[in-house]
Amino acid sequence: MQENTRNTIFLEDAEILAQQAFEQEQYVLRVKAPKCAASAQPGQFAHIQCDPQRLMRRPLSIMRACAxxxxxxxxxxxxxxxxxxxxxxxxxxxxxxxxxxxxPFELNTNKPRALLLGGGVGIPPMICLSEYIKDNQTEITPVVFMGSEVPFPFQRKASALALDGIEASVSDGLPLLEEWGIPSRLASLQNYDGVYQGYITDLARDWLNALSEAQRQQVEIYSCGPTPMLKAVAALAKEFNISCQVSLEEYMACAVGGCAGCVVKVKTKEGEAMKRVCVDGPVFEASTVFA
Structure with missing residues (x-):
């Protein structure tokens, strides 16, 4: 994995360009932050001062960036x-x-089948990674599965892009990805029409089982979401002997490595070590974080 990127962090007063509300207090925020936009990579985040009344910032994953x-x-x-x-x-x-x-995530061009798994607020990094692949890595073919237990923060759309191993009744995906020519499907336990009734890892397993052994050897998993989901994703990767990168979600104060308030235990070549999610991550090899 890359060295940390603390030397490319910028502080900007950013104008709010759009603030779109969705069901159950979900929002898509767009701001004018040209320095951040020029350097942003999939899997990274920004630390935002939400309001002058609250000095403590909030870490938000970058969903899209236009340099x-x-x-x-x-x-x-x-x-x-x-x-x-x-x-x-x-x-x-x-x-x-x-x-x-x-x-950030590190794309592996030796594994041209990218399986992107995003759950809840872990969806944004998967959209960011999808767009990056579309614009920069034409030799990589992404497939995106996203899960949520609240209404999805976008209008679902039946996909015209077929996926092996996925039943026809599981039809809905993200319209933006459809526009980009990237197949996606949704998973939830909330009985939405056109959405897989179950966990995102079960949906991914159906897709993986439809591949040949040679095709599975071309897969790398990239994932972000709540910890229980990431544990299940890591177990799925181990089940199929597939390499997997995960972006962790942790509470953090400074977000630049000073306070060590977001440390997690990670397996290294030298043994177990405590690593800071903010600058040593948030992206880690799944096998180093989850047994």
């Missing part, structure tokens, strides 16, 4: 005082953005 237009986009859920204040901020107002932060 040519200088904007960065985030998906977040208003679940506490900070993000609730952020949700009240209006277009034209300014928020302070520090980023991009962290170790």
């Amino acid at each position: 040519s237009e200088g904007w960065v986009e985030f998906l977040y859920k208003a679940v506490g005082a900070g993000t609730e204040l952020l949700a009240k901020r209006a277009v034209g107002e300014t928020i302070n953005v520090m980023g991009p932060i962290g170790r």
Whole structure:
């Protein structure tokens, strides 16, 4: 994995360009942050001051970044005082953005079948990685599965892009990915029409089982989501002997490696070590974090 990227972190007063609300307090925020946009990579995040009333920042995964237009986009859920204040901020107002932060995903061109698994607020890095692959890695073919137990923060759309091993009744995907020519499917336990009724790892298993052994050897998994989901993804990768990178979600204070408030235990060549999710991660090899 790459060395940390602390020397490319920028602090910017960013104008809010858009703030779109979805069901159950979910929001897509777009800000003008050209320095962050120019350096952002899939798997990285920004540390955002939600409101002058709250000095503590909130880490938000980067969902999209456009270097040519200088904007960065985030998906977040208003679940506490900070993000609730952020949700009240209006277009034209300014928020302070520090980023991009962290170790990004590393694409493996020797594994041209990329399986992207995003759950809940772990969906944004998968969209970011999908767009990066589309624009920069034409030799890699991504397949994206996303899960949520609240309404998806976008309008679902029946996909015209077929996937082996996936039943025809599991039809819905993300319209943006459909526009990019990237097949996607959705999973949930909420009985949505067109959505897989079950866990995202079970949906991924159906797809993997439809591949030949030679095809499975071409797969690398990239994933982000809550810890229980990532444990299941790591177990899936071990089951099929597939390499897997995971982006961890942790509470953090400084987000630049100073406070060590976001450490996790990681297996290294020298033995177990405590690593900071903010700068040593958030992306790690799954096998080094989950047994």
